[in-house]
Amino acid sequence: MRGDAATTAVRRGALVAVATLTVVLVLFPLVRLAQTVGQETGGDLTPLLSSPGLGTAVRNTLVLAAAVTLLAVPGGTALALALRRSDVPWRSFWRVAVLLPMLVPDFVLAYSWTQAYGRAGFTETLAGIGWDGLLGPVGVTVVVTVNAVPLAFLVVAVGLATRAEPDLERAARASGAHPATVLRTVTLPLLRPALAAASVLVFVLTLATFAIPVVMGTPAGFSTVTTRIYANLSLGADPFSFVEAVALALLLVLLAGLVVVPADAVLGPRLRARRVAASDTGSLDTGGPGGGRWVAATLAGYLLVTLVLPLVALVAAAVTRAVGVPPVPSNWTLDNFEAVMTGRTFEAVTRSVVLAVAAASLLTVLGGCVAVLERRRSGRWLSSLITLTLVLPGSTLAVALLISYGRWLADTLALILLAYLAKLWAFAHRPISGALDRLPPDEMYAARSSGATLLTAVRTVALRPLAPALAGAWLICFLTALHEVTMSSLLYGPGSETLAVVVLNSQELGRIGPTAALSVVLSLLLVVPGVLFWLVMRRLRVPDRPPESRPVEVLDVG
Amino acid sequence: MSADRTAGGRADLGLEARDVCVEYDGQPALRSVSLTVAPGHVLALLGPSGAGKSTLLHAVAGFLTPSSGEIRVNGHLVASGSRAEPANRRDVAVVFQNYALWPHMSALDTVAYPARRRGVGRASARAEALDILERLGIAHLAHRRPSELSGGEQQRVGLARALARHAAVYLFDEPTAHLDAHLRGVFLEELVSRQRATGAAALYATHDAEEALGLADEVALLHAGRVVQLGTPQQVYDEPVDLWAARLTGPASVVTAPEGSGRLLVRPEWACLGGGVEGTFDGRLREVWFRGPHSDYLVSSAFGTLVVREPGPPAHRPGEHVSWSLRRSWRLTDDGSDGRDRAPSLT
Numbered sequence: 001m002r003g004d005a006a007t008t009a010v011r012r013g014a015l016v017a018v019a020t021l022t023v024v025l026v027l028f029p030l031v032r033l034a035q036t037v038g039q040e041t042g043g044d045l046t047p048l049l050s051s052p053g054l055g056t057a058v059r060n061t062l063v064l065a066a067a068v069t070l071l072a073v074p075g076g077t078a079l080a081l082a083l084r085r086s087d088v089p090w091r092s093f094w095r096v097a098v099l100l101p102m103l104v105p106d107f108v109l110a111y112s113w114t115q116a117y118g119r120a121g122f123t124e125t126l127a128g129i130g131w132d133g134l135l136g137p138v139g140v141t142v143v144v145t146v147n148a149v150p151l152a153f154l155v156v157a158v159g160l161a162t163r164a165e166p167d168l169e170r171a172a173r174a175s176g177a178h179p180a181t182v183l184r185t186v187t188l189p190l191l192r193p194a195l196a197a198a199s200v201l202v203f204v205l206t207l208a209t210f211a212i213p214v215v216m217g218t219p220a221g222f223s224t225v226t227t228r229i230y231a232n233l234s235l236g237a238d239p240f241s242f243v244e245a246v247a248l249a250l251l252l253v254l255l256a257g258l259v260v261v262p263a264d265a266v267l268g269p270r271l272r273a274r275r276v277a278a279s280d281t282g283s284l285d286t287g288g289p290g291g292g293r294w295v296a297a298t299l300a301g302y303l304l305v306t307l308v309l310p311l312v313a314l315v316a317a318a319v320t321r322a323v324g325v326p327p328v329p330s331n332w333t334l335d336n337f338e339a340v341m342t343g344r345t346f347e348a349v350t351r352s353v354v355l356a357v358a359a360a361s362l363l364t365v366l367g368g369c370v371a372v373l374e375r376r377r378s379g380r381w382l383s384s385l386i387t388l389t390l391v392l393p394g395s396t397l398a399v400a401l402l403i404s405y406g407r408w409l410a411d412t413l414a415l416i417l418l419a420y421l422a423k424l425w426a427f428a429h430r431p432i433s434g435a436l437d438r439l440p441p442d443e444m445y446a447a448r449s450s451g452a453t454l455l456t457a458v459r460t461v462a463l464r465p466l467a468p469a470l471a472g473a474w475l476i477c478f479l480t481a482l483h484e485v486t487m488s489s490l491l492y493g494p495g496s497e498t499l500a501v502v503v504l505n506s507q508e509l510g511r512i513g514p515t516a517a518l519s520v521v522l523s524l525l526l527v528v529p530g531v532l533f534w535l536v537m538r539r540l541r542v543p544d545r546p547p548e549s550r551p552v553e554v555l556d557v558g
Numbered sequence: 559m560s561a562d563r564t565a566g567g568r569a570d571l572g573l574e575a576r577d578v579c580v581e582y583d584g585q586p587a588l589r590s591v592s593l594t595v596a597p598g599h600v601l602a603l604l605g606p607s608g609a610g611k612s613t614l615l616h617a618v619a620g621f622l623t624p625s626s627g628e629i630r631v632n633g634h635l636v637a638s639g640s641r642a643e644p645a646n647r648r649d650v651a652v653v654f655q656n657y658a659l660w661p662h663m664s665a666l667d668t669v670a671y672p673a674r675r676r677g678v679g680r681a682s683a684r685a686e687a688l689d690i691l692e693r694l695g696i697a698h699l700a701h702r703r704p705s706e707l708s709g710g711e712q713q714r715v716g717l718a719r720a721l722a723r724h725a726a727v728y729l730f731d732e733p734t735a736h737l738d739a740h741l742r743g744v745f746l747e748e749l750v751s752r753q754r755a756t757g758a759a760a761l762y763a764t765h766d767a768e769e770a771l772g773l774a775d776e777v778a779l780l781h782a783g784r785v786v787q788l789g790t791p792q793q794v795y796d797e798p799v800d801l802w803a804a805r806l807t808g809p810a811s812v813v814t815a816p817e818g819s820g821r822l823l824v825r826p827e828w829a830c831l832g833g834g835v836e837g838t839f840d841g842r843l844r845e846v847w848f849r850g851p852h853s854d855y856l857v858s859s860a861f862g863t864l865v866v867r868e869p870g871p872p873a874h875r876p877g878e879h880v881s882w883s884l885r886r887s888w889r890l891t892d893d894g895s896d897g898r899d900r901a902p903s904l905t
Contacts, residue, residue, distance in 0.1 A: 163661075167654050167655075168658050168660055170616075170621050170645070170652065170654075170658065171652065171654060171658040171659075171660075171716075171719070172671070173619075173620070173621070173644070173646050174619055174645055174646075174648075174650060174652040175672040175675055175719060175722075175723055176646045176672050176676060176723065177646050177675045178644075178646055178675075179644070179646075181675065185671075189660075189662045190660070190661065190662060
């Protein structure tokens with residue numbers, strides 16, 4: 001019994017610590033943000049809001065978010081439906097491949113598009129085909145959409161697996177419905193909550209997107225809320241710009257909240273009331289034979305245009321002697337890499353890696369804490385709060401932390417670390433929480449009734465099956481922190497530039513070859529640990545449990 | 559197979575499957591399955607999970623394409639070689655194990671769905687649906703969604719939807735598997751009487767021997783994608799082709815033949831305690847189980863161990879010496895063909 005008393009004490013201590021941390025990282029900074037706007041304007045917001053630049057930025061942001069949602073959600077849905085067909089060749093490969101545009105850092109994606117299709121880019125140099133409108137609202141919309149489609153795909157695919165059991169569609173077929181009618185009368189109505197959730201997610205994340213508009217919009221004078229905050233804070237000394245940045249940061253989180261809070265109230269219960277997926281999820285024959293090959297061909301073309309060609313162009317730009325010369329072997333050189341491999345770059349790389357390792361390690365612990373604590377009623381609010389930080393725009397968070405702790409921590413890596421902890425907490429929490437949900441409660445009960453205390457049971461029984469999720473959470477946080485630019489570009493100072501900031505500054509100076517080289521370095525920095533971890537994860541994966549032992553109830557240990 | 563079962567109609571109507579093979583990723587799931595169901599008749603597919611029952615139903619329904627073989631529904635060739643008619647154009651209705659009711663539709667709209675797909679207008683489709691619900695005695699559930707229905711009610715709506723299809727062939731995929739024991743009997747009776755009333759042929763997949771023997775005109779025993787035995791319920795129970803088939807269809811003991819060589823299958827009710835017609839043997843009671851209407855006695859003897867069933871409560875205690883005799887037995891010709899012997903254990 002002593003062990004259980006200790007367990008309770010540990011649990012209570014962890015709850016207090018985690019609650020304090022959420023206040024420090026999220027709640028207090030947001031309150032300070034609102035307070036600052038009130039103080040600086042004396043309660044009179046009219047001069048701020050009537051600034052024409054601000055109005056344009058807000059309008060651009062809303063239109064961009066709406067357009068991307070309207071394009072990305074149908075795109076992701078089409079992908080999810082197409083990849084359910086069992087006759088698509090290499091189906092498991094495509095399922096991973098369509099996620100790749102999300103895994104490429106959005107800065108690299110945007111910059112490689114400009115190198116592929118922009119003026120004096122890859123296609124223009126080689127084939128004389130260039131796209132003048134690439135820099136500007138249309139190009140930004142296209143690339144943000146490419147970046148967002150995988151997310152919509154994931155949400156819809158999960159909805160398909162959990163809500164649209166193949167038998168429901170088979171029942172419609174056996175009732176005489178044509179495949180198109182099945183889609184209209186059964187599949188899409190079942191997907192409605194998933195489609196709504198995907199729309200909300202894409203809309204809110206597009207509100208907060210920064211790297212793509214700053215690379216492709218800013219040069220053409222197209223500003224969004226996030227790029228305007230960045231521009232305002234870069235001006236430094238101008239007090240009006242600072243107040244406007246703070247106000248925009250507040251406005252951004254209000255816009256996000258305006259969408260998310262009602263959506264969560266309506267959708268939350270419907271999405272959470274999931275049924276256990278049928279054992280034969282997914283594959284379903286919907287069309288005639290041969291259709292699968294067309295799906296595969298279309299996917300190959302899509303990925304070639306949106307991802308492969310831009311990345312090839314990026315590498316070509318990095319190894320080509322000068323802008324505008326054709327990227328043929330006689331023009332290849334490593335000069336660009338030599339030019340960027342300065343002491344300053346190495347320091348930035350070291351800083352980025354140290355920061356990412358620290359953030360990922362702390363976040364895995366924090367995410368695990370919340371995942372365990374939320375299983376008790378007293379800790380449930382925590383997980384709701386942490387999940388909401390998913391939609392907290394990075395720019396808002398950065399400005400709020402700067403106001404709250406800038407006095408002591410300005411220009412230090414610690415401030416950026418705080419921002420990463422706040423922003424990525426949910427990233428670490430979700431996979432661990434999901435793995436805990438899949439852990440059969442009986443295995444824990446069996447350990448407890450064999451005489452193990454809670455902590456012993458976790459260590460001996462739960463930790464091994466949780467290992468892939470813990471490693472996955474660490475990796476997601478590590479990779480995201482490594483290339484994060486939205487917050488670090490607002491928070492860095494002399495002596496705390498990360499690699500992503502160095503790349504962004506280089507791009508702003510218009511140094512094409514070096515920027516491309518730095519982008520390649522940044523991507524390699526992501527790919528190498530990514531592949532390594534993938535190999536480790538394959539090792540760690542526990543053999544699948546037989547389907548009947550999959551738990552229906554949520555684990556409630558103790 | 560159904561030459562002697564002409565009561566329902568012509569042999570080319572109903573359902574006919576010939577040499578149907580199905581492969582999943584190169585693994586054979588059905589190996590050359592042939593069977594015929596005449597209109598108004600029920601054929602039960604009996605087998606353990608993974609034997610290919612659902613696969614055969616899916617092939618007939620058109621949810622998957624056989625790699626070879628032919629399927630005819632109501633005289634129309636619906637699958638031949640790798641050519642297959644899509645599910646919506648087959649004259650087939652399906653009742654699913656998990657009910658497969660659409661969570662976003664009321665019972666009324668669910669049952670009206672097949673009529674809507676035939677091109678009937680919304681109002682008359684609903685009227686027709688209400689008519690079917692009334693016949694099944696569940697008209698009061700018309701406006702409820704699946705989440706507001708109990709398991710038995712859901713499966714009744716599933717049956718109503720199948721009836722609304724007016725199909726020539728009904729496919730039942732373990733429709734009672736998720737129903738409580740006391741609902742099962744009622745539902746089964748309803749199911750079969752409705753299907754017979756339509757004059758349609760039915761294929762009924764189940765792993766429950768009692769269910770299969772009780773409702774079907776013919777039973778096909780399925781093992782690893784192959785039909786092991788096909789016959790009337792009484793044939794497969796009394797004269798199983800091997801020990802595996804014997805154990806699948808009911809409780810079975812095996813003893814060496816008292817006179818000479820060979821092994822005999824003995825069903826519990828085929829043996830009795832005390833003197834018999836053919837001869838009396840000595841034995842000792844190892845266990846006694848009271849089963850309600852009857853009692854089972856586990857008897858060990860020089861010929862092996864067997865279960866004997868007698869009506870009423872236990873009349874003897876374990877350890878007693880008893881005499882027993884056989885009313886009848888079935889000589890097992892082949893014990894271990896295909897390794898099926900190991901599958902189900904004696905109960």
